[in-house]
Amino acid sequence: MVTEDKAYKATRNYAREMDDADTLSGYRNRFLFPQHKGKDVVYFCGNSLGLQPKSAKEYYEQELNDWAAFGVEGHFQAKRPWFSYHKNFTESLAKIVGASQNEVVAMNSLTVNLHLLMLSFYQPNKQRYKIIMEAGAFPSDMYAMETQALFHGFDPEDAIVEIAPRKGEHGIHHSDIEAAIKKHKNKVALVLFGGVNYYTGQYFDLKRIAEMAHSVGAMVGFDLAHAVGNKVMHLHDWDVDFACWCSYKYLNSGPGAVGGIFVHEKHTKNKDTFRLAGWWGHDEKTRFKMKKGFKPMKTAESWQMSNAQVLNMAAHRASLDIFDEVSMTDLANKSYELTNYAEFLLRQLTQLKFEIITPDNPLERGCQLSLLFKSKGKEVFEHLQKNGVIADWREPNVIRIAPVPLYNSFQDVYTMYEIMKGIK
Numbered sequence: 336m337v338t339e340d341k342a343y344k345a346t347r348n349y350a351r352e353m354d355d356a357d358t359l360s361g362y363r364n365r366f367l368f369p370q371h372k373g374k375d376v377v378y379f380c381g382n383s384l385g386l387q388p389k390s391a392k393e394y395y396e397q398e399l400n401d402w403a404a405f406g407v408e409g410h411f412q413a414k415r416p417w418f419s420y421h422k423n424f425t426e427s428l429a430k431i432v433g434a435s436q437n438e439v440v441a442m443n444s445l446t447v448n449l450h451l452l453m454l455s456f457y458q459p460n461k462q463r464y465k466i467i468m469e470a471g472a473f474p475s476d477m478y479a480m481e482t483q484a485l486f487h488g489f490d491p492e493d494a495i496v497e498i499a500p501r502k503g504e505h506g507i508h509h510s511d512i513e514a515a516i517k518k519h520k521n522k523v524a525l526v527l528f529g530g531v532n533y534y535t536g537q538y539f540d541l542k543r544i545a546e547m548a549h550s551v552g553a554m555v556g557f558d559l560a561h562a563v564g565n566k567v568m569h570l571h572d573w574d575v576d577f578a579c580w581c582s583y584k585y586l587n588s589g590p591g592a593v594g595g596i597f598v599h600e601k602h603t604k605n606k607d608t609f610r611l612a613g614w615w616g617h618d619e620k621t622r623f624k625m626k627k628g629f630k631p632m633k634t635a636e637s638w639q640m641s642n643a644q645v646l647n648m649a650a651h652r653a654s655l656d657i658f659d660e661v662s663m664t665d666l667a668n669k670s671y672e673l674t675n676y677a678e679f680l681l682r683q684l685t686q687l688k689f690e691i692i693t694p695d696n697p698l699e700r701g702c703q704l705s706l707l708f709k710s711k712g713k714e715v716f717e718h719l720q721k722n723g724v725i726a727d728w729r730e731p732n733v734i735r736i737a738p739v740p741l742y743n744s745f746q747d748v749y750t751m752y753e754i755m756k757g758i759k
């Protein structure tokens with residue numbers, strides 16, 4: 336739904352003007368771009384692995400140097416003491432996902448966190464055991480749901496209710512989610528959705544889904560892998576029970592980098608909320624008394640089991656320094672324009688036979704467009720690659736492009752268009 340009055344133009348000059356007017360354009364210089372024939376590639380794969388902040392190296396070196404200089408004393412003597420290293424991320428993450436600081440913590444990796452949170456918030460019984468989720472979720476999430484159901488003694492076929500797009504469509508209707516929740520009512524234990532679907536790029540109305548889940552007494556959780564760092568969210572105000580994400584996609588923290596969780600404070604403050612425990616979740620004040628009897632912290636930190644994986648977290652701080660400087664609203668506004676402009680340009684390419692399966696409504700998508708090719712998809716993908724545009728290929732015939740507001744430009748989008756135009 337490109338607004339007509341916007342009058343986008345398919346010219347490099349126009350793209351340059353858009354870049355000149357972009358107040359975030361300088362952030363591009365904070366990242367390292369892979370090179371193609373001596374030039375920066377056009378990098379549209381931030382939905383898979385975000386680019387490296389130039390400052391990341393310095394952050395790793397700091398920890399290696401502190402380890403060398405202090406040994407075990409680094410737990411307290413390091414520039415950022417390892418004892419409380421996880422606390423370096425709290426304030427930034429709270430801002431990014433719309434939470435208070437006691438509701439978030441950086442720890443583990445995404446799927447691990449999803450399982451840990453399910454152990455707290457998916458506690459089914461004979462009456463209430465169903466999980467409502469989107470069809471076509473990321474495979475790791477499907478496997479997690481499947482084995483959680485099995486773990487509790489339920490048949491996944493019966494326990495998991497998948498909401499699929501209607502025939503011939505690619506997006507999921509919120510009214511269909513609502514209908515399923517109403518239909519299964521007091522059998523629903525958990526509603527779990529990806530914030531942005533990894534394949535179609537559909538962004539769900541998280542507030543509305545949370546309300547629907549709560550209206551039947553179910554818990555609600557979100558996997559925010561593709562929403563964190565590009566959508567404005569208010570997890571606390573939306574009364575979401577829990578969420579988790581990874582930091583190597585839009586949060587640019589490096590391959591396999593530390594994940595993050597959100598747990599609503601109504602649960603963190605409740606000592607009866609079940610957590611699988613480890614010493615780093617135990618009350619800080621008595622942690623080193625090494626006594627029996629788990630006493631959880633009153634914050635999301637109580638889900639931590641182990642001490643911080645410092646060497647896996649250093650780049651996260653480098654990246655969050657950049658997020659601290661920008662507002663999520665500004666980022667989301669730029670993302671909106673950038674993706675709309677990409678859509679506008681792609682629609683000019685009438686010689687190529689593809690359909691954009693990402694929702695038309697800009698408010699219902701993340702910063703990603705998924706192009707479903709009727710023919711020549713692989714050829715187009717390879718042509719882009721050969722010409723220095725890094726996109727992502729999903730079998731059987733989808734190219735995903737993710738113009739990232741923090742480091743992509745309107746000219747990047749234009750360059751992609753120009754290269755695709757060259758395919759006859």
Ligand SMILES: *Cc1c(COP(=O)(O)O)cnc(C)c1O
Nearest residue numbers: 444445446473475533558560581
């Ligand atoms: C990227 C992604 C994952 C990956 O999980 P890891 O545990 O970090 O390997 C899981 N779920 C979704 C929705 C993703 O987008």
